[in-house]
Amino acid sequence: MRYNEKELQALSRQPAEMAAELGMRGPKKGSVVKRRLVKLVVNFLFYFRTDEAEPIGALLLEHCRVTREEPSGFCISFVDTERKYHFECCSEEQCQEWIEALRRASYEFMRRSLIFYRNEIQKMTGKDPLEQFGISEEARFQLSSLKA
Amino acid sequence: MKLNERSLAFYATCDAPVDNAGFLYKKGGRHATYHRRWFVLRGNMLFYFEDPASREPVGVIILEGCTVELVEAAEEFAFAVRFAGARERTYVLAAESQAAMEGWVKALSRASFDYLRLVVRELEQQLAAMRAGGCPPPPRQPHALLPKENGCAVWSTELPATPMVTNAGAQPGPELPPLPPCRRTSTPSGPLDMASFAQLHEWYGQEIRALRGQWLKSRAQP
Numbered sequence: 001m002r003y004n005e006k007e008l009q010a011l012s013r014q015p016a017e018m019a020a021e022l023g024m025r026g027p028k029k030g031s032v033v034k035r036r037l038v039k040l041v042v043n044f045l046f047y048f049r050t051d052e053a054e055p056i057g058a059l060l061l062e063h064c065r066v067t068r069e070e071p072s073g074f075c076i077s078f079v080d081t082e083r084k085y086h087f088e089c090c091s092e093e094q095c096q097e098w099i100e101a102l103r104r105a106s107y108e109f110m111r112r113s114l115i116f117y118r119n120e121i122q123k124m125t126g127k128d129p130l131e132q133f134g135i136s137e138e139a140r141f142q143l144s145s146l147k148a
Numbered sequence: 149m150k151l152n153e154r155s156l157a158f159y160a161t162c163d164a165p166v167d168n169a170g171f172l173y174k175k176g177g178r179h180a181t182y183h184r185r186w187f188v189l190r191g192n193m194l195f196y197f198e199d200p201a202s203r204e205p206v207g208v209i210i211l212e213g214c215t216v217e218l219v220e221a222a223e224e225f226a227f228a229v230r231f232a233g234a235r236e237r238t239y240v241l242a243a244e245s246q247a248a249m250e251g252w253v254k255a256l257s258r259a260s261f262d263y264l265r266l267v268v269r270e271l272e273q274q275l276a277a278m279r280a281g282g283c284p285p286p287p288r289q290p291h292a293l294l295p296k297e298n299g300c301a302v303w304s305t306e307l308p309a310t311p312m313v314t315n316a317g318a319q320p321g322p323e324l325p326p327l328p329p330c331r332r333t334s335t336p337s338g339p340l341d342m343a344s345f346a347q348l349h350e351w352y353g354q355e356i357r358a359l360r361g362q363w364l365k366s367r368a369q370p
Contacts, residue, residue, distance in 0.1 A: 059152050062159045
């Protein structure tokens with residue numbers, strides 16, 4: 001699949017929601033843990049060799065599941081394949097922080113949050129808060145757009 | 149750069165409703181010929197396929213940090229998706245009608261994750277302000293109704309145990325509606341954490357009602 005790699009590289013240089021050096025183990029059988037600089041930018045997780053400016057790779061974080069892994073790590077797995085990416089943190093707190101951030105880091109999560117808030121505000125005020133943005137008619141923000 | 153392309157392709161073709169879709173002409177890089185492709189906008193990703201029946205996209209344009217503008221081009225109804233930076237590529241696309249072009253320009257210029265996040269944060273603040281004690285939303289708006297005390301019985305401030313409803317492989321039978329998705333895989337955190345049980349019940353209930361409506365409609369078709 002073709003993709004605009006230059007833009008993805010530019011994105012990897014943007015300010016990150018979360019960035020840290022973590023242990024990372026890829027999905028291939030027999031892969032070992034390597035130290036990587038891991039950076040969360042919008043719905044992408046970039047990973048770099050610790051001394052390099054360009055990322056080795058990126059993970060799009062849609063339709064993925066983030067689970068705890070003892071002792072203080074987490075695993076990102078994708079719904080459609082069995083590929084699992086394992087990460088090791090240096091503390092419980094760091095681990096918890098990352099898990100929470102990653103669970104919120106998808107466009108789909110944002111969309112559901114928006115629909116939720118819109119609904120709540122509409123119930124409280126009788127007004128649609130999206131009208132001020134001029135996006136109240138967009139299909140992607142209707143309740144019926146939620147994934148079946 | 150490695151990219152989880154299989155999951156990207158899954159995101160492109162999964163069952164959820166898309167944010168916009170239609171035929172567009174895309175100008176090829178050096179050759180200046182337009183190719184007609186089936187475009188699908190989902191989230192901040194603009195996928196393009198050979199045609200609507202294709203199983204896998206030909207490519208994807210990641211839409212963070214772009215601007216969308218009208219362009220002067222030989223092709224009618226043309227517009228451009230432009231990225232900042234000296235040597236960045238500009239994608240020139242052309243729709244098949246004025247209305248389609250306007251629809252695409254609107255959809256693409258608001259497709260970024262950044263934009264959505266801004267809107268969500270704004271709403272989050274509005275809701276928090278309202279809950280905190282009836283502060284009206286930003287002054288520009290007409291006077292909002294003072295929120296009454298939630299209105300529903302607060303059963304518990306904790307999330308109820310998420311029901312283990314799964315989309316198991318075996319379908320029970322053609323007459324039953326599709327089961328709602330397994331909640332576990334996308335455990336909501338954040339806004340829904342703070343909701344009362346009654347709110348959550350209402351919230352999930354709406355999704356069920358919408359799904360049921362879709363199912364009833366699909367049954368009604370021959």
